[in-house]
Amino acid sequence: MSQRLQKALSAGILLGDGAMGTMLYKAGLKPGDCPELFNQSAPEKVMRIHQEYVAAGARLVETNTFGANPIRLARYGLAGQTGELNRLGVTLARQAVGEQALVLASMGPLGELIEPFGEISQIDAQRAFALQAEAFVAAGADACLVETMSDLTEAVIAVKAAVTAGLFTIAHMSYEVSGRTFMGVAPEQAAEALAEAGAAVIGANCSVGPTEMLSVVRQLRECTDLPLSCMPNAGLPETINGVDTWPLSPAEFAQWGTKLVAAGARLIGGCCGTTPAHIQALAQALQGRLAEIG
Numbered sequence: 190m191s192q193r194l195q196k197a198l199s200a201g202i203l204l205g206d207g208a209m210g211t212m213l214y215k216a217g218l219k220p221g222d223c224p225e226l227f228n229q230s231a232p233e234k235v236m237r238i239h240q241e242y243v244a245a246g247a248r249l250v251e252t253n254t255f256g257a258n259p260i261r262l263a264r265y266g267l268a269g270q271t272g273e274l275n276r277l278g279v280t281l282a283r284q285a286v287g288e289q290a291l292v293l294a295s296m297g298p299l300g301e302l303i304e305p306f307g308e309i310s311q312i313d314a315q316r317a318f319a320l321q322a323e324a325f326v327a328a329g330a331d332a333c334l335v336e337t338m339s340d341l342t343e344a345v346i347a348v349k350a351a352v353t354a355g356l357f358t359i360a361h362m363s364y365e366v367s368g369r370t371f372m373g374v375a376p377e378q379a380a381e382a383l384a385e386a387g388a389a390v391i392g393a394n395c396s397v398g399p400t401e402m403l404s405v406v407r408q409l410r411e412c413t414d415l416p417l418s419c420m421p422n423a424g425l426p427e428t429i430n431g432v433d434t435w436p437l438s439p440a441e442f443a444q445w446g447t448k449l450v451a452a453g454a455r456l457i458g459g460c461c462g463t464t465p466a467h468i469q470a471l472a473q474a475l476q477g478r479l480a481e482i483g
């Protein structure tokens with residue numbers, strides 16, 4: 190499975206998709222609802238989002254499983270459905286995109302801090318990520334994306350769980366404007382620890398826009414030989430009338446995207462606030478350099 194992803198990464202720039210959450214809210218998800226429950230209650234909406242991204246040019250789509258770990262799902266009384274919601278996430282993506290794109294299974298943070306900063310033991314964290322990883326393998330995901338991580342200990346546990354399950358694993362930390370994660374991790378620290386944990390591709394997503402992410406990608410390029418991946422937000426979020434909005438237009442996002450590629454990103458997509466229009470603009474800006482899926 191991972192061979193297709195590896196092949197694509199050596200053939201050209203691999204174009205990922207944009208935000209899932211932003212699109213789910215547009216499709217009717219209410220604040221406070223469990224986003225991953227849409228895999229069960231509104232599968233056609235999730236599939237349509239994947240299809241819109243592929244139509245925009247994405248050759249890799251991310252599953253709607255970001256928060257589908259048992260610790261986060263417990264907030265909605267859904268911890269018992271961890272396996273089911275993760276398998277469904279992968280299956281829906283595969284059904285939606287067929288052979289046109291690779292299916293990247295999303296694994297986000299637990300949503301609670303791990304000891305010594307919080308209450309969750311490392312063993313419980315490992316079990317939680319392992320449940321997700323096993324479901325991804327069972328449903329036939331092409332690879333796993335550990336993403337939006339702030340705590341390096343948590344990221345390493347997640348990467349090890351995915352690698353142990355047999356998944357080709359991409360690992361992203363989320364860096365703030367300061368150039369470090371919320372928990373104070375610098376890119377070079379992350380690069381070393383994530384590579385040692387078995388990540389095949391490393392990078393960054395969320396939190397900031399492409400402008401701020403550029404220096405992170407440049408730093409990563411200096412401290413690792415692994416392929417780099419990045420999925421920035423559509424700029425720094427602004428709250429207007431109580432609603433989160435992201436300032437970058439598709440054209441502006443695409444302009445910055447080409448700079449990220451010049452800085453060394455091999456896989457590029459978008460995070461919060463990016464839409465199929467952003468991915469389409471990026472596809473146009475990178476025309477002739479994009480990898481096709483074999």
Ligand SMILES: [Zn+2]
Binds near residue numbers: 394395461
């Ligand atoms: Zn994001």
